[in-house]
Amino acid sequence: MFCEKKSDLVEISKNETVKALRSFIEGNRNNETNWCDWNIPLHWGGCSDPFQPIEKEYKSSLECLKVFAETQYPFIVSTKGRIIVEPEYLDLIKKCNCVIQISAVCSEYDKLEEGAPPFEGRLEMIKKLSEHKRTIVRIQPYMAEVHNSIMRSIKRFAECGAYGIIVEGMKFLKSKKGLEKVGGDICYPLKVLEPRFKELKLQAHKYGLKFYSGENRLRSMGDSLCCCGIDGLDGFTGNRYNINHFENGDVGVPSPTMCENGTGKVFHSISQKAGEYEHFKNSSFSGLMKNEYIEKRNYYDKVFGKTKK
Incomplete structure (x- = not known):
């Protein structure tokens, strides 16, 4: 959903991804990153999925995983692509210093995410990955219309071995009745989100899950101010x-x-x-x-x- 705001996806092509990654890991910084003088964890997949179907042709993400496994550089990867649990990828994930985030909200989203694995398939992904790495469920974007379904999903996330959930409200492109503008986004008002986030937090804690708020306006509601789920992990200094x-x-x-x-x-x-x-x-x-x-x-x-x- 997030990458729909970017340029035409058919124009994506293989470039210097692996070379740039290794350069950064080796300490080479540019104007955007020269303020950072430590191994700050990288968030991979924040705007576009690194394990979408084109990966089968280019295998750029596979090459990146090899670099991560070799260097042990800390990273968080966000995906909904089932490629990540295929044997050659999962074997590398096991060797990496990483946190896995799987986007999975509820089954109602299946009709909105054509081409992505269905909700039930993502639960299977969470189950496989959580056996090896800390796995976080991304409830991003959260939409109030499916709140009750999400509440029911939380128990299932826990049963699959997830460590916690991240929740962030949907950001709309066009004005809608009952919403408000925050920065450049059209968002749910806090009076809509806050009570619902409290319910989700209580439900998460009920089943032993951590709760993180990806909503900047409600970041303090999370069990950590960093919403990535890296708290307490060796080598992960934000x-x-x-x-x-x-x-x-x-x-x-x-x-x-x-x-x-x-x-x-x-x-x-x-x-x-x-x-x-x-x-x-x-x-x-x-x-x-x-x-x-x-x-x-x-x-x-x-x-x-x-x-x-």
Whole structure:
């Protein structure tokens, strides 16, 4: 669903994926990543599935798995593709330092995800993968219309050996009655999501599952502020110097590289106003991140008359 906002999928072609991955793992950073001076876990598959059918032809993801297995670099992979449980892939997964995320909401979504494995098939995937690796179920995107079905699904996720669930509300492209605009997305209001997320959290805990909120506005509801499910795993150190952690009073110490002038160039990727590049080039990641948070606080104070998350 998420990749529908991207360019035409038929235009996807094999490129330098494996070469770029190995380069990053070896410590080579560019303007977007030079603020990071540790083995920050990579999230693979956040916008497009690495195990979709074209993988059978290109086998790019298989080659990436070989690199991950060789280097033991930490990563999270998100998928709904059954290729990941085929023997040659599963054998490599067993050797990797990873967390597996399987997108599986409820059987009603089958008609919306033509070409993907059905819900029952994904439960089988979860069962196979959870025997070897921490496996998280992605309830992303969550839609209120199927809330009761999702509640019933949670018990089945636990029976398949899942470690936890991640929940994030659907982001719509067009305005709809009862929804509101948040940034560039049309979203469910918090008054709709919050009580439902609480029910899902209680249900998850009832069956021994962790609950993570992929919804930025409700991140503090999760059992960890990092929604990827990496908490407590050796070698998985995320970034705690960001707005999410500022908002929730769990700010980490910036690394030495984050404090260096020039590492702020990453902000140019999200704010490309004329003349700002020079400012970013001469700023640090840590300084700009803190300023972003302060500006956000000031904005809410001005608009709402009080601090608003």
